Amino acid sequence: MTDAAKTPSLADLRAEIDRIDETMHRLLMERSEIIDRLVQVKRTQTEGSAFRPAREASMMRSLVERHHGLLPLDTVESIWRVIIATFTYVQAPYSVHADLSVGEPLMRDSARFHFGFTAPFVPHMGARAVVEAVAASRGDLGLLPAAMVPGSDAWWTALEGVTAPKIIARLPFVERADHPAGLPVFVVSHPIADAAVTEVSTFSVRVAGWSARAAAAVATHAEVLAVADGALDGAALLVSVRGTDGGTVQDVLRQSGASVRSFIPVGSHAAPYRFGMDSAGIARP
Numbered sequence: 001m002t003d004a005a006k007t008p009s010l011a012d013l014r015a016e017i018d019r020i021d022e023t024m025h026r027l028l029m030e031r032s033e034i035i036d037r038l039v040q041v042k043r044t045q046t047e048g049s050a051f052r053p054a055r056e057a058s059m060m061r062s063l064v065e066r067h068h069g070l071l072p073l074d075t076v077e078s079i080w081r082v083i084i085a086t087f088t089y090v091q092a093p094y095s096v097h098a099d100l101s102v103g104e105p106l107m108r109d110s111a112r113f114h115f116g117f118t119a120p121f122v123p124h125m126g127a128r129a130v131v132e133a134v135a136a137s138r139g140d141l142g143l144l145p146a147a148m149v150p151g152s153d154a155w156w157t158a159l160e161g162v163t164a165p166k167i168i169a170r171l172p173f174v175e176r177a178d179h180p181a182g183l184p185v186f187v188v189s190h191p192i193a194d195a196a197v198t199e200v201s202t203f204s205v206r207v208a209g210w211s212a213r214a215a216a217a218v219a220t221h222a223e224v225l226a227v228a229d230g231a232l233d234g235a236a237l238l239v240s241v242r243g244t245d246g247g248t249v250q251d252v253l254r255q256s257g258a259s260v261r262s263f264i265p266v267g268s269h270a271a272p273y274r275f276g277m278d279s280a281g282i283a284r285p
């Protein structure tokens with residue numbers, strides 16, 4: 001056999017690509033038929049948003065664990081985010097309300113990476129406006145920075161009421177050092193008791209006697225956003241702890257001289273899946 005006979009031509013290779021593209025397209029259409037059936041099952045269980053963060057977190061983890069080869073993980077993750085977000089949208093249309101006070105490019109990149117272009121993007125200036133828009137909607141999602149933004153107030157107090165929106169996810173599901181939409185954001189929606197994932201629980205906390213000592217002590221047990229609240233040494237905190245029990249954090253606050261005025265659950269989410277990082281979040285090769 002000659003070399004020319006062994007080496008596939010460009011046309012042969014393109015024919016292979018066409019075959020694979022067609023298979024992928026047919027599989028996506030087959031997926032949409034399953035979603036069609038799933039809608040009927042889910043409609044009987046809940047109203048409003050079709051977003052199921054526990055399921056999505058586990059799907060994204062499997063995707064990362066399965067992935068290998070030349071195709072960058074960023075690309076695979078973004079393709080599946082668009083697939084899942086779009087199939088969520090076709091089940092029940094929703095808008096994504098986003099707080100731009102952290103900067104429009106960062107927030108828009110996050111919204112588009114995680115929810116694609118099918119769900120409308122609705123910009124707001126300030127986290128409270130996002131929470132209000134979600135509360136007034138039938139099943140919209142809100143995106144809020146999961147880090148302190150200079151000048152921000154304690155927006156999470158707007159999540160305290162029983163029927164108020166709650167934190168249901170933290171994105172990205174897959175954290176890594178060079179993530180193209182790496183801004184940590186909370187997703188808020190109407191409460192979704194049946195689909196909530198409680199690997200991390202979030203609490204809106206009011207304390208008196210807030211101090212550098214209290215802040216250092218609590219930081220060893222929880223992630224904390226803090227703003228001054230009222231006169232003197234009051235503070236409003238958004239505390240994120242592993243599991244569902246906030247008791248240890250309350251004990252630590254008291255032992256460090258703070259008094260806990262209120263400690264109210266405001267949602268929960270999946271633990272971030274740290275790909276290529278050690279437990280301290282340091283990137284590893």
Ligand SMILES: O=C(O)C(=O)C[C@]1(C(=O)O)C=C[C@@H](O)C=C1
Nearest residue numbers: 050051052053055056084087088
């Ligand atoms: O599993 C579900 O409940 C679905 O609605 C399907 C699906 C998906 O496209 O895979 C879509 C939305 C949910 O957030 C999770 C997954």
